[in-house]
Amino acid sequence: MKLSARQICFFLAAVAPAGKLVLMPSQLVAQTANDLLLPVALQILAQSALVFAVLLLARNGRTVYGMLSDMVGGFFAKAACVLFAAFLLFAAFVPLVEQKILVQSIFYDTLPSYVAFAPFFLFAAYLCAKPLASLGRVWDMLAPLFLVGILGVLLLSVGNADFGALLPVGAAGAGGFGRGVAYTAGWFFDAALLLPLVGKFPYRKGLAWKGALCYLGGGILLLFFLAVYYGIFAEIAVTQLFAFAHMSKYFSGITAMGRIDYLFIFAIAFVMAFYTAMPVQAAVDALTDAFGHRRVLAPTLSTAFNAALLALMLAFNFVPSATVSAITQRAFWIFPVFAAGAPLLLLALSPVLNKRRERHAR
């Protein structure tokens, strides 16, 4: 097995939340104002359930492609994998835009050359070409790093938060809540990221529960972060695009010691860089499962996808807001179709698959 169950849990608890700290909070506030916690709580609960479903799929030790080819044959299974990889590449776009504007904001004092972001694709290409075992080990290192980063930021900022700003509950109304849920779907597709990993880690008793609880744990941390974020920025929260990088600067010790909070911010940004490459990694995995020849195909696909994404990022360089809103506010429905539909469908069909396998075995 390439990954261990612990590494999956680490990813769910302390790497997945890193991808939701840049644009999502402010986009959410634009729809729900002080009611931002409710849609996210719902998303977290739904994703926890989906993570549970995906991890249940891992019980039989087969990859998703393996399961699909048993059910519908190799050709359709390959087609499904290609479609799923296309979705993952589509889903990769928002984290990439986030990474790009984040880089400009927190790593530079003046607007840098727009190619300053380009080295990221080199990094992503290298990461995506690496075997899954490396990815799992990276999560082993990133999880504690993220926890140190986020807890550091929260510790420095919680004293400035006015949690009363979250009141009154329900002010956004059903419409705001609905929009909040819909428009954050673009950030909650972690169950889909897990699908290509199915069959590559050992299923131990209770892993599905553990995984779901880990995701829930990470989700609670995210909710606390959002509460602190709104508590600090309240009415101007909507303007705070990289809140995690700004929240801690109001800590009174900062003035005397300089921006020590950058240690924590960079730790989070470091984890975020890995998470940003995660959808592409998952796409490469899905395709190499389907077509084999991982040693050659993985570096080739990784290079090709990252080069294509770089070209797209350069093409959409001056329309970041429009790009993000097109994906998260118009095409948001695509995310649940794949992130929820795919695991649930596979889970529903797994009894059929099991019966077939039993018949074959006999």
Add this chain to the structure above:
Amino acid sequence: MRAKRFLRSFPMKLWIILAAIVAITFFSNDFGLVDIQKTAIILAAGIDRTADGFSLTAQIAVPKGSDRTTGGTSSVEIEGQGATVSDCISAIYAKTGWVPKLVFCDLVLLGEEAARANAFDALDFFLRNEYAPDSCLLAVCEGTAAETLKATSAIDDASSLALEKLFSDAAKKSGRVMTTTLREFAIGYYGRSASGYMPYVRMSSQSGAQGGSGGQNAAGGQGAAGGQSGQEMIFSAEQTAVFSQGRMTDVLTEAETFAFSLLKGNVYGGTLPSDGITLAVLRNDGSVSLAEEPTLQATLSVDLKVRLAGRDAPSSLENVAKDSVTEEELAAAESALRGAIGSLWERCAQSECDLFNLRRTLYRRSAAAYGTWKPLSQIGTEIRVRIEGLR
């Protein structure tokens, strides 16, 4: 075979190419960077209204060279004008050739006129600029911000640093100054109460006469040598400008500012002057609450634990040893404080400045409660002041 050999050596070749690219960008020294030598580190920005828009005076830190025998921070003030604050910054860039960097801008000073118009016309730039910190302090000054920033301070080489000393946490605890940051002011401005406050800065010459000076501030330790007029100025910020809908509507007196501090519960170790005595505040509980039933009524309460700090007449040794304050003296102090709080409320009510965020409190309570909101002048008040001495 050749292809295989190429593929085997490809990663190494790729690393060499990458290393070459990095080396080229390193030595060409141009990857969109603006290094420290091409940068104007703005310590403070002063904004004034002009007929055509704004005038921004940037106090720029000037490195002292390798001679570190003198302390302090040298600075120079550069003025830029334009229709927007952004234009002013561009004008400074054009004048100096330095790229203005606001990341260390810890103070934004508004001239009185800029404050009386909507302050957010000027502050909007700082709020939306991701390279300007919204943790910077805000203040209004008497006259123009340019004059104040250009003044030679008797306290520090850079006037902005002297002003920041006034707004320190220690000063805040004394209760004599009420500070605010851009973030807090913006939350107030965009919030339900649409109100806020800033410290109101006055300057006076050490000899007592008011006035300003301009030009470059001298290097540390050299006193006023660089000032044009040579007159050293002292700043004070014991008054507080209050804002409604972003406009400065009034200025709180020193006593009202202190009462405001006490209501916020900020004071520790500050002194409360009363009839012939001065009390030091050891504990300060302050709150402003709002009751809806039967009609809207605000309760402004201050609960203090004090000790005697000084008298205007000599005491017997026995009394000094006792360090006691009489009930009558405490009652007089309570009465004086009640008066200051009442006056503070009146001033806010007149200018419809919801300084205590009562409207926001009501909104947070419930939508139904929020519907009962009335103008401040129609809200009843109850002032509770309790001062206890040490026993």
Add this chain to the structure above:
Amino acid sequence: MKNVNEKLDATAAAMKKLLPAQDILQFSFSDGTGRQYVCFFADAITDKDLLGEQVFRPLMEYRGEARAKEIAAHVTAPEVRTERALGKLAAEVLAGNPVLLWDGMDEGLIAGTKKVPARAVSEPPTDVAIKGPREGFVEDVKLNTALVRKRLKTGELKIEFLTVGRRSQTAVAVCWLEGTSVQSAVDGVKEKLSAIDIDNVPDSSYLARFLSDRPYSLVKQVGTTEKPDIFCAKIAEGRVGVIADGSPIALTLPYMLVEDFQSSEDYFVPAARATFTRFLRLFALLVAIYLPAFYIASQLFKLQLLPVKLLLTIAGSIQDIPLSPSLEMLLVLLVLEVLNEASIRMPKYVGMALSVVGALVLGETAVSAGFVSTPAIIIVAFSGIGLYAVPNLIEETSVLRLAMLLVAGSVGTYGILLLSGFVLIYLVSTENYGVPLAAPFAPLTRRDLRDALLKYNLASLKTRPAALGSPNRRRQK
């Protein structure tokens, strides 16, 4: 002619042909029966007194049969064996062991009276311990294995000698604990050593390159030590040790990065102190790698990394420096590397002059002349000191420091972050003999964390590192 012939003249001539060098001496004598003997030995590396006392004198009085077994029994030297192949006999002569040939026998006799000049056991300069053993390995493989055997008095300690190097014929000892070391690693090491085909093995570092799974790796793949106590501790944990003749540096495999943050002294001081110093080493190493890079990035791209007062001080210092901050830092760093290189290689008696030149001329004068700034010198000095907190990783960290500096000067803080990402991926994906380099952190092995950066009390370290996969996990009850 490949083997020893019964005709002594022919065999002696063949041997002489194989060993034409002038330092190979030939001594002829006859025994009590008048049988002729010829002895070949290498001058200077053979103990001639011993050879005379234990071989020649007994044989001169010998009157028995010409059979090798009987002659060997008559010779009083403790280490005697016979050999037919001329090539092997010649190799023994070259190794210092005299070879005896006589008429009427198709075997030669090898007497173990080698006397190789060797340095006395002393404290190694690279691994000084304030507390703990002070013995260090020397250049003699036999002496080194003796030092190991002295510490591991168990039959489970296996020492197997291999010969590596076409011309150097270097003796290499592979040491492991039977039943504790992973057999696949032992086999792997032996297989790789046997496959080495080079002329000369001047030092064990040559072998390290061949023993690595990734020979081009930036990060070293083989542990090194000069101290027998560390060597034995590593073998006892389940590693395989390699000692090469002519090198005082022994190798241990599989290697984990965390080993270099541990020092032998950590086990002789209280656990809390050991934990503190390990974190201190990590901190020093990170400072050494990142400080120059962040210093540059803070001046070029992200001023906020520094408090404003410090920034203004730096700005004042660099005001009149003709070079850009990144070039200035690169220059100072290169000067440091040159000084470092020169101070190691330079004869001791000019060392003082070098210090004067380095500190006064290059340091103070360069600053006062305005070539470089004081902060740059301070940063590089601090970084240089930090590097030596983990001396076994100096080669890797100095390259990494330079790489970080280059990306900091070209891409800025984000470049540092991404390069760190590359390094992380590289470290976690590197394995040697199936053991991950970044273990026990990646993959995380909770139990092994007790002796990684944290250092638990010895009584708590009941098991061997799980990452090594030893078949005998428990090391104490």
